[in-house]
Amino acid sequence: MVPKLKVVEFPGAAATRRHEPSLPSELPAANDRGDKLFLALSMLLAVLVRLDFMRATQWSIDADEAIVGLMGKHILEGRSLPVFYYGQHYMGSLEAILAAGSFALFGTTPFALSLVPLVFAVLLVPLMYALAASLGGRFAGRAAAILMAFPPSALIIWSSKARGGFIEVLFIGALALLAAVRWSRSKPGDLRYPCALGLLLGIGWWVNNQIVYFILPVALGASLLLLGQLVRGELPLRRLLAIVVAGSACFFVGGAPYWVYNIQLGFPSFGMFGLAEGAEVGKQWEGLFSQALPIIFGAVRFWHSQELFPAATAVAYGLYGSAIVVVTLSFRRDLLAALLLRKPLGSAAVGVVLLVLPVSCAVFAMSSYGWLFQAPRYLLPMYVSLFAVAGIAVACIARWSRAVAIAALLSLLGMNAASAYLGGRAVAGEPIVYGGERVARSHDELIAALDQLGISYVRTNYWIGYRLAFETLERITFSMFQEPHQIRIPEYERGMTPEQRESVPLVLVPSEAKLVRRALEAASIPFSGRSAGGYVIVYNVRPPKRAGDKIPQSEVASVSAWGEQDAKLAVDGDFSTRWGTGSPQRPGMSFEVRFRRPVRLYGIEYDIGRWPHDSPRGLQVEVVRPDGSRQVVLDAERYAAFRYLYQMNGGFRFDFAPEDASGVILTQTGKDGRMDWSVGELQFLGVADGTQ
Secondary structure, three states: OOOOOOOOOOOOHHHHHOOOOOOHHHOOOOOOHHHHHHHHHHHHHHHHHHHHHHHHOOOOOOHHHHHHHHHHHHHHOOOOOOOEOOOOOOOEOHHHHHHHHHHHHHOOOHHHHHHHHHHHHHHHHHHHHHHHHHHHOHHHHHHHHHHHHOOOHHHHHHOOOOOOOHHHHHHHHHHHHHHHHHHHOOOOOOOHHHHHHHHHHHHHHHHOHHHHHHHHHHHHHHHHHHHHHHHOOOOOHHHHHHHHHHHHHHHHHHOHHHHHHHHHHOOHHHHHOOEOOHHHHHHHHHHHHHHHHHHHHOOOOOOOOOOOOOOHHHHHHHHHHHHHHHHHHHOHHHHHHHHOOOOOOHHHHHHHHHHHHHHHHHHHHHEOOOOOOOOOHHHOOHHHHHHHHHHHHHHHHHOOOHHHHHHHHHHHHHHHHHHHHOOOOOOOOOOEEEOOEEOOOOOHHHHHHHHHHOOOEEEEOHHHHHHHHHHOOOOOEEEEOOOOOOOOOHHHHOOOOHHHHOOOOEEEOHHHHHHHHHHHHHOOOOOEEEEEOOEEEEEOOOOOOOOOEEOOHHHEEEEEEOOOOOHHHHHOOOOOOOEEOOOOOOOOOEEEEEEEEEEEEEEEEEEOOOOHHHOOOOEEEEEEOOOOOEEEEEOHHHHHHHHHHHHHHOEEEEEEEEEEEEEEEEEEOOOOOOOOOEEOEEEEEEEOOOOO
16 A cells, blocks of 8 residues: 655745646645556556566575574574674664564565565655655656666665665665654654654664764754754744754664663674775775766666766766756755755755765765775665655756656666666676685575485585575574685584584585595595585595694704794694794795604694684695605695685694605795784694604
């Protein structure tokens, strides 16, 4: 059912309409059959476009969405209610709570999860009508509504992504802007709107801190409104203070989960409000204008740099830049009067909507999240202001030429259509796992193979594992393997030791499976392999009983290494100490151990200790024989495989054919622009007396 929407004309609109006989503002009232039909058709279009994109992705979700789904599943099962997205102190759990409700109605499925953001995305259509119409008339409302119904591909894609409140914050922000506009036209001293605004913005603060894009403009507008009423004698100071206190109190009530959590735990959520380092700010500003905004406008697609068509970016900047200029010039007198506190905010409330645009750009470019300008999901809230301003601009143009206004609106819709469908649907690719290979769209074949093999616990990548867990309703869970190493559900790790984890089956993409197989074969570890659904399952991993005892530290005669740090710290038996190069890794750095007498070596254990980022980027290990000759027991190629397989365990062990050795030399073959090469503890396996 389409909600009943009340349109509030801005002051002076009646006089203007006398010169625009064909303006939509002369059509029947907003609650008549024509408007209801228009909004119903627009919402239907919104649903169809988004379902078309979802169908093109085979209704799949990514791991970040799966985590929201797992949160919803846990809520439905009666587990403790999470305050935030699992594994972090921000992005509130509202979406997961709503997902639990969707699961109760439709079952715990990816589609039921996607319904939550989809519903909010569709409800944004009539909400955008109400917001734009309240400032620029019905033509503005219709234009804004149709732009929201069929937006650029970035918003279409994110309209069904349950990623922790990205679409919900657009809805809350649009409601807040509408409440701010209504407040600007209400009687002085009215408490309803400031309280409603406080609640909305407080909920938004908990759901997703991108609500700050709306908080700052609304706060400025509210300040001008209240100060103007105070200066003109329309509002007593006591009433003004009551409004400020009531609105602020409602803000904290709306965001109560956020504030209670942070008070109890020492405000960890505040850690996300970091600014970019000085050198990065300039890059992020440049990226904002060269890549992020063209993506938001629809001239470029997510993670792309190539324009959809020649000069697409210039066209997009021209269209939206012109809209901003038209609205600013059309309302310039009202805006100036409101700034000088001479007139009620009234029609100048459009300035609050306009201000969302520069605030969003500035906060994004200066924050620690601004590096994501090739995938600017943190700029999605701009669409609320962008479409409202575009709709108002189209209505302003229609006062002089309806044909030009319609041409402008069609140009914007054409840009959106090109963004979505030119050259094929702008369907986002699945996350990359390794070597350019992506997560599969469907896990049906993989799940069937794992069930057939009787495997319910695997080691795999973040992007594969959380999807498996959700899609199987946690019948199959996993331990984290390789980056991104973000553990969202700690109990999945099961507290296993590195040795126990070594025998857990792996689910890998083919390119990483080759690397892992090389490492297992080099370590003489038996295993089985099977392909399924674009993945390789490595199972029946049977680490052999390791031969050799640890050579006593007393058998080490000397240790020498590159640099000035004490090399003996790497063989002192203390895992809290280390040897490090003290400078970035580069080829040729070495670490050498000499024994008091020849020993019979079977293998080496390398522990990185507390410095996982200092693991050698490349490594060659040689045994120095008693006669002085050298034998390479681990070359750089095999080390690369070892490093990939074992890096999450903090080090590795490798065994080799027995060698009589008077020493061992480790040589760095890789490089790193920033990180040192460190050895936490090095242990040698074999027999100290030189006999087998």
